Each structure stands twice: as structure tokens, then as C-alpha cells.
Amino acid sequence: MASAQKIVDALKKHNITHAVGVPDNxxxxxxxxxxxxxxxxxxTVTREGEAFAIAAGLxxxxxxxxxxxxxxxxxxxxxxIRGTVINMQVPVVVFIGYRGYHNRDADGKWVDSVAAxxxxxxxxxxxxxxxxxxxxxxxxxxxxxxxxAETSLPxxxxxxxxxx
Amino acid sequence: xxxxxxxxxxxxxxRTDEIVIATMGMSVPWAKISTHPLDYASVGSAMGHAADxxxxxxxxxxxxxxxxxxxxxxMLMCLGTLAxxxxxxxxxxNYLLFVCDNGTYEVTGNQPVPRNADFSWVTIxxxxxxxxxxxxxxxxxxxxxxxxxxxEPGPVFVNLRIxxxxxxxxDRWGGFPYPYLQxxxxxxxxxxxxxxxxx
Numbered sequence: 001m002a003s004a005q006k007i008v009d010a011l012k013k014h015n016i017t018h019a020v021g022v023p024d025n026x027x028x029x030x031x032x033x034x035x036x037x038x039x040x041x042x043x044t045v046t047r048e049g050e051a052f053a054i055a056a057g058l059x060x061x062x063x064x065x066x067x068x069x070x071x072x073x074x075x076x077x078x079x080x081i082r083g084t085v086i087n088m089q090v091p092v093v094v095f096i097g098y099r100g101y102h103n104r105d106a107d108g109k110w111v112d113s114v115a116a117x118x119x120x121x122x123x124x125x126x127x128x129x130x131x132x133x134x135x136x137x138x139x140x141x142x143x144x145x146x147x148x149a150e151t152s153l154p155x156x157x158x159x160x161x162x163x164x
Numbered sequence: 165x166x167x168x169x170x171x172x173x174x175x176x177x178x179r180t181d182e183i184v185i186a187t188m189g190m191s192v193p194w195a196k197i198s199t200h201p202l203d204y205a206s207v208g209s210a211m212g213h214a215a216d217x218x219x220x221x222x223x224x225x226x227x228x229x230x231x232x233x234x235x236x237x238x239m240l241m242c243l244g245t246l247a248x249x250x251x252x253x254x255x256x257x258n259y260l261l262f263v264c265d266n267g268t269y270e271v272t273g274n275q276p277v278p279r280n281a282d283f284s285w286v287t288i289x290x291x292x293x294x295x296x297x298x299x300x301x302x303x304x305x306x307x308x309x310x311x312x313x314x315x316e317p318g319p320v321f322v323n324l325r326i327x328x329x330x331x332x333x334x335d336r337w338g339g340f341p342y343p344y345l346q347x348x349x350x351x352x353x354x355x356x357x358x359x360x361x362x363x
Contacts, residue, residue, distance in 0.1 A: 046244025053213035057220020083210025
């Protein structure tokens, strides 16, 4: 599992101003640390689609938000993602908690359907992503910021396990 | 009952340099009376996400008032945004939300939105913690009260009980001769960002 502090440090290096989303068990420690940062405002939303619209508005106003949600909420957000950050061409990094990643049955199939749907959906929606499971993967955050800046579109970091 | 265009005329008469985010059945009527560089049509975006998009702008630009011209069907799609707004440590004082409430999905033919006879926007807004909540169904009272509402610190929720009309679906595909509907959503978005940067 990755260090929540190292993830927050990487986000600070990219000068994020707001963290918008809905926490899950994997991101809970990240949210906790972000709330202690005086220069970062955490906005908890009621449904994940809201996070994309609020982040787009923050970007229009000159801020640099990061979105942090779970894969369940990512699936719920489909039209908000299409209609805001994609259609508006907003460069934003999205952390997506990979719920169910480690839970497979005897045949190697995912037990939790949301784990099975996540990557095919990202590919179908043409959203680039890298996985972040341990501290060795922290560079995926730099990659995501580079990718979103290059395309002026969202890029995702899939957070595997519970950041500690 | 109010007439939408008359309400928008009153809003336009108050407007100086505020950002105005219009969506669905408000976007074309607003374009007929305003061509301000800080007008933005949430058209070709995602239905239900004008109020939260505007919230992001209001938080990013606390010194700039953001006015939302939302529909009741759109507001129902993102009702949680009202709770998000009031849950903030500093709810945006520069946020003025109008819900143009005709009880229908106007641009698709006035199918009724889901609600019963006891439905109340005032109750919902107050219940989520909005302190400045207004409802109007008389144009003379709206005309009298709007200047005060316009200038008071928000967030402010205003329900306008408007008559049903027959606005067609707005789009950005060339069918509407208004500047903000003649360009892509991405172009509009980046133009607004640039305009705000320059202020």
C-alpha cells in the first residue's frame, strides 16, 4: 500500500488548491492529511458527478483542483465526466479508488463487479490512467499531471488498497 | 404566475459585471437580451450540472458574483449541490441561484418533473441550510425586491414560479444565432477562464 503522506506531498508539488470528491476507505487517510493543509480546501460532495462539475468551475476560476473518488462513484459520474471535464477540455487529475482489486474467486475472476468494470470503462471513455499501489508507483501522479496538461483533458490515477 | 422573459429582463436590469450561467430553457431567452462576455451557456454539457459548475467558479472567484439561471428539472437532478453549498466552511457569499420553476421539462415538451402537490423549493432550500430563500409568483413584487436580493450576501436561493412555455432544446450545432451558442463548449469555457484571468 502507498503512503498517504507521499501522495499528499506529490499533490502539493503540483500546487493543487482544492480536493473535491467523496472519500472511501482507500482515500480516507489522504483526505485526513489534506484537511490539515492550510493551502488546500477539501470539498466533500453528495454524489461524485458533482465533483467533476465543481472541479471544472474551479478551473475556470483559475484554481487547480484534484478529484478523489471511488470506482463506484466514477461509474455513477459518466455523464458529468463527459459533459464537464471532457467537453469543456479541463485538465484535471482524478484519483479513483480501485475497490475490489484484490478480491478474486478461485478462477481468478473479480468478486466485486465494480473492479471488473473499471478499466474497460476507462478505456471505452478514452480516459488515460496509471495504477498506484505502493510508494514505488508515486511517479504515476507526475505522469497524470503531465498527461492532463498535454491533452487539456482528465487523466486518472487508480489507487489500489488503502493509503496509509 | 411569472413570465420567464419578464423575469430575465428584470435580472438583466440588475446585472453589471456578474458572471451569468444559464442552462436549458433559460439559455436562449437569456441570449436574446444579453451578450455580455461573462455570459456562459451550460449547453452541450451535462444536464443538472449548472449549479455545481457555478459553485466551483464562485469558490474560485470570491470577489465576483456568480448568478445561475437554472431550471427546476435541472435542479432536481443535482439536489445534493444545495447541501454541498451550505456544508462548506465558508458558503459562497457571491452565489445567487435562480430556479425557474415551471414544473416541467420544458425543452422536451413539458413533461412533468417528479413532484407532488406539496413539493416546496422553499422548504428544500431552507432545509439544506440556505438562509436567504425567496419565492416569487408576482412580477411587481419581484421587481420591487430584486435590487435588495441582488446586493445581499449569499448564498441566495430564489425560486421563480414561471408559466409553462415552449422553448425548444438549445444546442451548439448552429441552429441558434447567439454568440455563446455558436461555439463549442470547450471554446466558451476557455474564453470565460481567460476573461476572468484578465479581470
